[in-house]
Amino acid sequence: MKNIISALEAAKLIKSNSTIMVGGFLSCGVPDKIIDAMISLKINNLTMICNDTSFPEADKGKLISNNLVKKVITTHIGTNPVTGEKMHAGQIEVEFYPMGTLVEKIHAKGSGLGGVLTPTGIGTILENGKKIVEIKGKKYIFEEPLGADFAIIYGTVADKFGNVKFEGTTRNFNTSMATAADVVIVQADKIVECLNPDEVVIPGIFIDYIVERREL
Amino acid sequence: MSLTLKSLSKDEIKEIIARRIAKEFKKNDIVTLGIGLPTEAANYVKEDMQIIFQSENGILGLGRTQKGPDYNKKIVNAGGAYVYVNLGASFYDSQMAFTIMRGGHIDATVLGALQVDEQGSIASWQIPGKFVPGIGGSMDLIVGSKKVIVAMTHTSNNEPKIVKRCTLPLTAFGEVDMIVTERCVFQVAPNGLVLTEINPMFSVREIRNSTAADFIESRNLSEMII
Numbered sequence: 004m005k006n007i008i009s010a011l012e013a014a015k016l017i018k019s020n021s022t023i024m025v026g027g028f029l030s031c032g033v034p035d036k037i038i039d040a041m042i043s044l045k046i047n048n049l050t051m052i053c054n055d056t057s058f059p060e061a062d063k064g065k066l067i068s069n070n071l072v073k074k075v076i077t078t079h080i081g082t083n084p085v086t087g088e089k090m091h092a093g094q095i096e097v098e099f100y101p102m103g104t105l106v107e108k109i110h111a112k113g114s115g116l117g118g119v120l121t122p123t124g125i126g127t128i129l130e131n132g133k134k135i136v137e138i139k140g141k142k143y144i145f146e147e148p149l150g151a152d153f154a155i156i157y158g159t160v161a162d163k164f165g166n167v168k169f170e171g172t173t174r175n176f177n178t179s180m181a182t183a184a185d186v187v188i189v190q191a192d193k194i195v196e197c198l199n200p201d202e203v204v205i206p207g208i209f210i211d212y213i214v215e216r217r218e219l
Numbered sequence: 220m221s222l223t224l225k226s227l228s229k230d231e232i233k234e235i236i237a238r239r240i241a242k243e244f245k246k247n248d249i250v251t252l253g254i255g256l257p258t259e260a261a262n263y264v265k266e267d268m269q270i271i272f273q274s275e276n277g278i279l280g281l282g283r284t285q286k287g288p289d290y291n292k293k294i295v296n297a298g299g300a301y302v303y304v305n306l307g308a309s310f311y312d313s314q315m316a317f318t319i320m321r322g323g324h325i326d327a328t329v330l331g332a333l334q335v336d337e338q339g340s341i342a343s344w345q346i347p348g349k350f351v352p353g354i355g356g357s358m359d360l361i362v363g364s365k366k367v368i369v370a371m372t373h374t375s376n377n378e379p380k381i382v383k384r385c386t387l388p389l390t391a392f393g394e395v396d397m398i399v400t401e402r403c404v405f406q407v408a409p410n411g412l413v414l415t416e417i418n419p420m421f422s423v424r425e426i427r428n429s430t431a432a433d434f435i436e437s438r439n440l441s442e443m444i445i
Contacts, residue, residue: 028276028277028295028297028299028313029276029295029299030295030299031276031292031293031295031299032293054313055353055355077353078353078354078355078356079352079353079354079355080351080352080353081352081353081355082299087351087352090351091348091351097351097353099353099354100354101354101355101356101357101358101359102275102313102316102317102354102355102356102359103316103317103320103321103356103358103359104358104359106313106314106316106317107314107317110314121321122321122362123321123358123359123362123363124358125362125392126340126389126391126392126393127358127388127389127390127391127392128388128389129358159293169310170293170310171291171293171294171295171310172274172276172277172278172293172294172295172310173293174277174310174311174312174313175276175277175312175313176312176313177312178312178313178314179312179313179314204312
């Protein structure tokens with residue numbers, strides 16, 4: 004049985020100056036209430052790993068707008084002009100990866116691999132400073148695994164064993180992030196006693212804490 | 220017909236490009252469309268083509284935009300719009316999405332660009348210091364798709380977007396197969412660009428004057444199919 008806690012209790016676990024993975028694709032499949040609680044506690048100086056920085060007034064974007072993030076490791080900031088403004092003003096560091104590279108770096112960490120070789124980015128500035136490996140005449144960029152102190156993820160339904168299931172397009176980075184952080188907190192729309200094993204997408208062993216989504 | 224350049228409205232330009240792109244798909248193709256202009260192509264694809272549209276946030280079988288007022292907010296496309304899915308659709312996570320995209324399982328990808336060059340290189344993810352939206356799924360898609368089609372306006376503020384060598388940071392080197400604009404269609408051949416179709420509103424001379432890259436005219440140069 005896993006610890007079921009409130010969004011505020013979850014936010015209290017997350018330390019300032021830490022590296023945190025945040026699940027979601029734009030505003031779909033995001034742990035929004037844990038983010039709101041983090042903002043209320045002003046947990047700051049964060050390095051955030053996320054697919055995108057969403058919109059200025061939404062979920063991940065609010066962490067940026069509230070000046071709680073010093074560095075973002077992401078794939079796209081085009082939907083959030085505030086991230087761009089802060090980047091150009093030197094107030095936030097942004098490290099870009101192709102989406103497929105970012106997810107595989109996280110997966111490599113979670114699955115105990117020493118890194119990833121990807122053809123994506125060959126012939127572009129993404130090669131700069133990277134080790135290039137040639138296999139059977141084709142060039143690949145070597146990318147190291149990427150982990151975090153915390154991962155806050157979304158689930159549609161969680162059971163008391165930590166098993167998680169999803170609906171629609173809410174899976175996105177949530178599944179990979181669950182495997183690659185020291186402490187993993189899932190915010191679920193609903194908690195049930197026990198899911199049918201056939202429905203489980205993230206096995207409960209990856210989850211440390213469960214938050215049921217409630218208005219704060 | 221003596222229509223001038225100026226007589227094409229933004230919507231007409233979009234429609235010409237989208238209609239031409241739609242002709243490019245084969246029955247049962249698995250296709251990814253970029254945000255913006257490329258997405259419009261879906262409006263001109265006949266249903267009996269049974270095209271399977273893929274969305275990088277985790278859908279095969281992407282359908283039309285949801286009609287409100289009751290939205291299912293758990294199903295969005297890569298632009299964040301609420302969408303329906305078609306019969307036979309599937310949902311999956313980002314790792315599977317890029318297994319599909321980078322792994323060579325997409326037949327055709329259509330996306331916009333800031334610049335494309337004679338070598339089939341494309342720049343689409345930043346104008347340094349000015350406009351830096353980022354990479355998203357574009358680099359993986361271009362590297363992994365069997366066919367890469369660029370859909371864009373021929374010029375931007377009268378500046379050519381088809382150039383000898385991209386000056387902006389590349390999204391991918393030498394991966395573009397075809398360029399479709401409102402004025403013409405280029406195929407990217409191993410030795411450079413080949414003009415294969417031309418919108419009859421424009422002359423080859425006008426195409427040359429608005430293109431900063433060298434190209435040859437195909438022996439089978441034809442009217443643009445739209």
